[in-house]
Amino acid sequence: MKCPFCGAMDTTVVDTRINEDGDIVRRRRRCLNCDKRFTTYERAEIRLPQVVKKNGSRVDYNRDKLSASLWLALRKRPVTTEAVDGAITRIEEKLLALGEREIPSEKVGEMVMRELKKLDKIAYVRFASVYRNFEDVDEFSHAVREVTPGKPVRRPRDE
Structure with a gap:
Protein backbone atom coordinates (compact mmCIF):
# COMPACT_ATOMS: atom_id res chain seq x y z
CA MET A 1 0.00 0.00 0.00
CA LYS A 2 1.39 3.37 -1.01
CA CYS A 3 1.91 5.88 1.81
CA PRO A 4 -0.35 8.93 1.30
CA PHE A 5 2.24 11.17 2.99
CA CYS A 6 5.57 10.34 1.31
CA GLY A 7 4.53 7.99 -1.51
CA ALA A 8 6.73 5.13 -0.36
CA MET A 9 5.53 1.61 -1.13
CA ASP A 10 6.91 0.11 2.09
CA THR A 11 4.10 0.06 4.67
CA THR A 12 3.15 -2.43 7.33
CA VAL A 13 -0.19 -3.31 8.95
CA VAL A 14 -0.24 -2.34 12.64
CA ASP A 15 -3.84 -3.28 13.51
CA THR A 16 -6.79 -4.97 11.74
CA ARG A 17 -10.42 -4.73 12.80
CA ILE A 18 -13.67 -5.90 11.26
CA ASN A 19 -16.81 -3.74 11.58
CA GLU A 20 -19.97 -4.95 13.37
CA ASP A 21 -21.62 -6.20 10.18
CA GLY A 22 -18.50 -8.10 9.16
CA ASP A 23 -18.42 -6.58 5.70
CA ILE A 24 -15.62 -4.01 6.09
CA VAL A 25 -12.06 -4.52 7.29
CA ARG A 26 -10.30 -1.49 8.80
CA ARG A 27 -6.50 -1.57 8.76
CA ARG A 28 -4.13 0.80 10.56
CA ARG A 29 -0.90 1.03 8.63
CA ARG A 30 2.53 2.53 9.30
CA CYS A 31 4.92 3.77 6.66
CA LEU A 32 8.40 2.25 7.06
CA ASN A 33 9.92 5.29 5.33
CA CYS A 34 8.36 8.32 7.13
CA ASP A 35 6.89 6.45 10.13
CA LYS A 36 3.45 8.11 9.72
CA ARG A 37 0.25 6.13 10.27
CA PHE A 38 -2.89 6.01 8.15
CA THR A 39 -6.08 3.97 7.87
CA THR A 40 -7.38 1.93 4.93
CA TYR A 41 -10.73 0.21 4.48
CA GLU A 42 -11.33 -2.99 2.58
CA ARG A 43 -14.70 -4.25 1.37
CA ALA A 44 -15.93 -6.72 -1.20
CA GLU A 45 -16.70 -5.19 -4.57
CA ILE A 46 -20.14 -6.20 -5.73
CA ARG A 47 -20.97 -5.50 -9.33
CA LEU A 48 -24.67 -5.14 -9.96
CA PRO A 49 -25.79 -5.38 -13.59
Whole structure:
Protein backbone atom coordinates (compact mmCIF):
# COMPACT_ATOMS: atom_id res chain seq x y z
CA MET A 1 0.00 0.00 0.00
CA LYS A 2 1.39 3.37 -1.01
CA CYS A 3 1.91 5.88 1.81
CA PRO A 4 -0.35 8.93 1.30
CA PHE A 5 2.24 11.17 2.99
CA CYS A 6 5.57 10.34 1.31
CA GLY A 7 4.53 7.99 -1.51
CA ALA A 8 6.73 5.13 -0.36
CA MET A 9 5.53 1.61 -1.13
CA ASP A 10 6.91 0.11 2.09
CA THR A 11 4.10 0.06 4.67
CA THR A 12 3.15 -2.43 7.33
CA VAL A 13 -0.19 -3.31 8.95
CA VAL A 14 -0.24 -2.34 12.64
CA ASP A 15 -3.84 -3.28 13.51
CA THR A 16 -6.79 -4.97 11.74
CA ARG A 17 -10.42 -4.73 12.80
CA ILE A 18 -13.67 -5.90 11.26
CA ASN A 19 -16.81 -3.74 11.58
CA GLU A 20 -19.97 -4.95 13.37
CA ASP A 21 -21.62 -6.20 10.18
CA GLY A 22 -18.50 -8.10 9.16
CA ASP A 23 -18.42 -6.58 5.70
CA ILE A 24 -15.62 -4.01 6.09
CA VAL A 25 -12.06 -4.52 7.29
CA ARG A 26 -10.30 -1.49 8.80
CA ARG A 27 -6.50 -1.57 8.76
CA ARG A 28 -4.13 0.80 10.56
CA ARG A 29 -0.90 1.03 8.63
CA ARG A 30 2.53 2.53 9.30
CA CYS A 31 4.92 3.77 6.66
CA LEU A 32 8.40 2.25 7.06
CA ASN A 33 9.92 5.29 5.33
CA CYS A 34 8.36 8.32 7.13
CA ASP A 35 6.89 6.45 10.13
CA LYS A 36 3.45 8.11 9.72
CA ARG A 37 0.25 6.13 10.27
CA PHE A 38 -2.89 6.01 8.15
CA THR A 39 -6.08 3.97 7.87
CA THR A 40 -7.38 1.93 4.93
CA TYR A 41 -10.73 0.21 4.48
CA GLU A 42 -11.33 -2.99 2.58
CA ARG A 43 -14.70 -4.25 1.37
CA ALA A 44 -15.93 -6.72 -1.20
CA GLU A 45 -16.70 -5.19 -4.57
CA ILE A 46 -20.14 -6.20 -5.73
CA ARG A 47 -20.97 -5.50 -9.33
CA LEU A 48 -24.67 -5.14 -9.96
CA PRO A 49 -25.79 -5.38 -13.59
CA GLN A 50 -26.32 -2.38 -15.80
CA VAL A 51 -29.96 -1.55 -16.45
CA VAL A 52 -31.05 -1.51 -20.10
CA LYS A 53 -33.82 1.04 -20.52
CA LYS A 54 -36.72 0.74 -22.96
CA ASN A 55 -34.96 3.05 -25.44
CA GLY A 56 -31.88 0.79 -25.43
CA SER A 57 -29.65 3.06 -23.37
CA ARG A 58 -27.70 1.58 -20.48
CA VAL A 59 -27.31 3.06 -17.02
CA ASP A 60 -25.54 1.83 -13.91
CA TYR A 61 -27.79 0.32 -11.29
CA ASN A 62 -28.61 3.01 -8.74
CA ARG A 63 -29.83 2.02 -5.26
CA ASP A 64 -30.92 5.59 -4.53
CA LYS A 65 -33.14 5.67 -7.62
CA LEU A 66 -34.72 2.35 -6.64
CA SER A 67 -35.29 3.63 -3.11
CA ALA A 68 -36.83 6.87 -4.40
CA SER A 69 -39.25 4.90 -6.62
CA LEU A 70 -40.35 2.73 -3.72
CA TRP A 71 -40.79 5.71 -1.40
CA LEU A 72 -42.78 7.59 -4.02
CA ALA A 73 -45.23 4.70 -4.29
CA LEU A 74 -45.27 4.35 -0.48
CA ARG A 75 -45.86 8.07 0.17
CA LYS A 76 -48.09 8.51 3.24
CA ARG A 77 -48.38 4.74 3.69
CA PRO A 78 -47.67 2.99 7.03
CA VAL A 79 -44.50 1.11 5.98
CA THR A 80 -41.29 1.21 8.02
CA THR A 81 -37.89 2.18 6.70
CA GLU A 82 -36.62 -1.25 7.73
CA ALA A 83 -39.26 -2.94 5.57
CA VAL A 84 -38.30 -0.82 2.56
CA ASP A 85 -34.58 -1.47 3.14
CA GLY A 86 -35.36 -5.18 3.30
CA ALA A 87 -37.23 -5.01 0.00
CA ILE A 88 -34.33 -3.20 -1.65
CA THR A 89 -31.88 -5.77 -0.29
CA ARG A 90 -34.02 -8.63 -1.63
CA ILE A 91 -34.18 -6.99 -5.07
CA GLU A 92 -30.40 -6.50 -5.09
CA GLU A 93 -29.83 -10.10 -4.00
CA LYS A 94 -32.02 -11.29 -6.89
CA LEU A 95 -30.11 -9.07 -9.31
CA LEU A 96 -26.80 -10.48 -8.09
CA ALA A 97 -28.10 -14.06 -8.19
CA LEU A 98 -28.99 -13.65 -11.88
CA GLY A 99 -25.27 -13.26 -12.60
CA GLU A 100 -26.04 -11.08 -15.62
CA ARG A 101 -24.01 -8.06 -16.71
CA GLU A 102 -27.14 -6.34 -18.03
CA ILE A 103 -30.81 -6.53 -17.09
CA PRO A 104 -33.84 -4.95 -18.78
CA SER A 105 -35.52 -2.19 -16.77
CA GLU A 106 -38.80 -4.08 -17.16
CA LYS A 107 -37.39 -6.98 -15.14
CA VAL A 108 -36.33 -4.60 -12.35
CA GLY A 109 -39.80 -3.04 -12.44
CA GLU A 110 -41.42 -6.46 -12.04
CA MET A 111 -39.20 -7.18 -9.03
CA VAL A 112 -40.24 -3.85 -7.51
CA MET A 113 -43.90 -4.65 -8.07
CA ARG A 114 -43.57 -8.05 -6.35
CA GLU A 115 -41.95 -6.40 -3.32
CA LEU A 116 -44.54 -3.61 -3.18
CA LYS A 117 -47.33 -6.17 -3.37
CA LYS A 118 -45.93 -7.72 -0.17
CA LEU A 119 -45.35 -4.36 1.55
CA ASP A 120 -48.51 -2.40 0.79
CA LYS A 121 -51.36 -3.04 -1.64
CA ILE A 122 -52.09 0.65 -2.25
CA ALA A 123 -48.44 1.35 -3.07
CA TYR A 124 -48.48 -1.64 -5.42
CA VAL A 125 -51.46 -0.26 -7.35
CA ARG A 126 -49.88 3.22 -7.45
CA PHE A 127 -46.63 1.87 -8.85
CA ALA A 128 -48.38 -0.50 -11.27
CA SER A 129 -50.57 2.29 -12.64
CA VAL A 130 -47.50 4.31 -13.62
CA TYR A 131 -45.18 1.43 -14.49
CA ARG A 132 -47.66 -0.46 -16.67
CA ASN A 133 -48.97 2.81 -18.14
CA PHE A 134 -52.65 1.85 -17.87
CA GLU A 135 -54.65 3.10 -20.81
CA ASP A 136 -58.14 2.33 -19.58
CA VAL A 137 -60.16 1.68 -16.43
CA ASP A 138 -60.27 -2.09 -17.08
CA GLU A 139 -56.49 -2.37 -16.76
CA PHE A 140 -56.59 -0.38 -13.52
CA SER A 141 -59.43 -2.46 -12.07
CA HIS A 142 -57.50 -5.62 -12.95
CA ALA A 143 -54.54 -4.40 -10.86
CA VAL A 144 -56.90 -3.66 -7.96
CA ARG A 145 -58.47 -7.12 -8.21
CA GLU A 146 -54.96 -8.65 -8.05
CA VAL A 147 -54.57 -7.36 -4.50
CA THR A 148 -58.17 -7.67 -3.31
CA PRO A 149 -58.66 -10.84 -1.23
CA GLY A 150 -61.45 -13.15 -2.29
CA LYS A 151 -62.04 -11.51 -5.67
CA PRO A 152 -61.43 -13.60 -8.79
CA VAL A 153 -58.75 -12.23 -11.07
CA ARG A 154 -59.61 -12.29 -14.74
CA ARG A 155 -57.13 -11.15 -17.31
CA PRO A 156 -58.13 -8.36 -19.68
CA ARG A 157 -59.14 -9.76 -23.08
CA ASP A 158 -56.05 -8.67 -25.03
CA GLU A 159 -53.43 -10.27 -22.72
